Amino acid sequence: MEKYKSIDHQLRATWQAVAKMYNEQALTHNSTMATAFVLLNIDKINGTPSTALGPLMGMEPTSLSRILKNMEDKGAICREKNPDDGRSVIIKLTEYGKEMRAVSKGHVIQFNETVIQNVSQKDLEGFFNVTSKINKLISDKEIYKETSNKAV
Template structure:
């Protein structure tokens, strides 16, 4: 199959370009895309339980722990005991973290607004329908059936 007509290739290549772009912007603020994404996923006022942050971001616990340690060392977050569960902590934004969150939010808005300048609402609706369908098929495990003969499929 021609890679330019392969859905997964287009998704991967596009995401790599977006990630590179965001990392270049984050580097200007001595940060990373992962840090910016974490800042955007932490509740601005009340913080977020550390146990909820991983699933929100799609990160493994080990990677999340390293990221949170770096963010804490840079003064973007602090950890507080969870009043509802003594075994976990709430990750809260510091004043610096809130400031950096606004910077991150600005970059996300700028990206979205620029893309919207070049696409119609119908094209965006189609894009969102396609990505939702792909995610649903994956979540429902409908891409690869058990005992499927892979040789019968065009790859």
């Protein structure tokens, strides 16, 4: 199969282009796409338990810890004891963090609005339908039903 006709190639190449675009925008604010993603996933009013952030974003704890430390050093977040569970902390946005969250949200909205203006409603519905089916096939373990030790 030609790589340009491969579904996974198109998904990967498109995501890499989107990630590069977002990282270029984040860089103009002395930030990264990963930081912006975290900002958008923290409840702006009540904060979010640190233990809930990783699963919420599909991120490994070590990667998330590094990002949170960096965000705390920059003054975008603060940590408070979780009143419901003394063993964990709530990650809360500072005023600066809320400002940066608004900037990040603006970039996401601009991306979505631009795509919506340039892609038909029918094509967008097809895109969401296909990606939903791919995710279901993966979560239902329908792609590789047999466990194999064969090299890829």
